[in-house]
Amino acid sequence: MEKAATAKLVQRHVSRNPGSYASAVILQRNSRSLDNKTLIALYEKLTPGIKALREGEAIKTEIAARKLSVNGATPADFTLKNEVEKAVKLSDYRGKYLLIDFWASWCGPCRASFPHMRELYAQYKDKNFEILSISTDRDKAAWLKAVKEENNPWPQAHDAKSEVSKNTFNVQVLPTLFLLDPKGKIIAQKLEGSELDKKLKELMP
Structure with missing residues (x-):
């Protein structure tokens, strides 16, 4: 499936089912198909309980990493x-x-x-x-x-x-x-x- 088509399906499912465990799983597994703005917007739609799940935490971590790895950012020392x-x-x-x-x-x-x-x-x-x-x-x-x-x-x-x-x-x-x-x-x-x-x-x- 093309990246754009996948992104559309993910957006539709998460928007309609923000309190569903499946939404967190689908969003995490398909995050590469989404740009930063879309990923953040869909994550924010998830209910607090879903955000607290392992998959929700993984999405949160990815969003933070994306913000730190954009052009103009200064990566933390390691x-x-x-x-x-x-x-x-x-x-x-x-x-x-x-x-x-x-x-x-x-x-x-x-x-x-x-x-x-x-x-x-x-x-x-x-x-x-x-x-x-x-x-x-x-x-x-x-x-x-x-x-x-x-x-x-x-x-x-x-x-x-x-x-x-x-x-x-x-x-x-x-x-x-x-x-x-x-x-x-x-x-x-x-x-x-x-x-x-x-x-x-x-x-x-």
């Missing part, structure tokens, strides 16, 4: 571990343009993007630019194996519980990229191929 168990903090990269790459060892498109990212890294690494790859692999061994195989020259971090990817950046699919400015604000996201090239060239001519 601490993860790299491949040698050293702490990696978002604040470590203040003062630089930072491309955050959410990926996983099992994600084919993620790994297929690395050769081009290596080209970009070589081109911009001396222009106040850094890349941070954050893996959402639950299997640490699989992540470490992939890190070794790819041998990317930029920092790595492991988000095994997806706390940063979901709660801070509201990542829904892999790969997902976020570009932060030197002050730590999100200035672009979900860039691919030529779009990413164009944005980096614009910022670092």
Whole structure:
């Protein structure tokens, strides 16, 4: 079913049944089909009892994460571990343009993007630019194996519980990229191929 059609069905059901458990389930499962404004409006229609359910709390968490991951927002600092168990903090990269790459060892498109990212890294690494790859692999061994195989020259971090990817950046699919400015604000996201090239060239001519 097309995204627009799904969104219409969700809106109709929730609007007609704000006190139904099914409304909370349907809204949570189809939240990706809804823009921020629509998701918030439908959540607000739910009765207090439905909002208090696990599904209602999940929708509330997603709304909060979306607000924090829009362009212009400054993501909260976080601490993860790299491949040698050293702490990696978002604040470590203040003062630089930072491309955050959410990926996983099992994600084919993620790994297929690395050769081009290596080209970009070589081109911009001396222009106040850094890349941070954050893996959402639950299997640490699989992540470490992939890190070794790819041998990317930029920092790595492991988000095994997806706390940063979901709660801070509201990542829904892999790969997902976020570009932060030197002050730590999100200035672009979900860039691919030529779009990413164009944005980096614009910022670092």
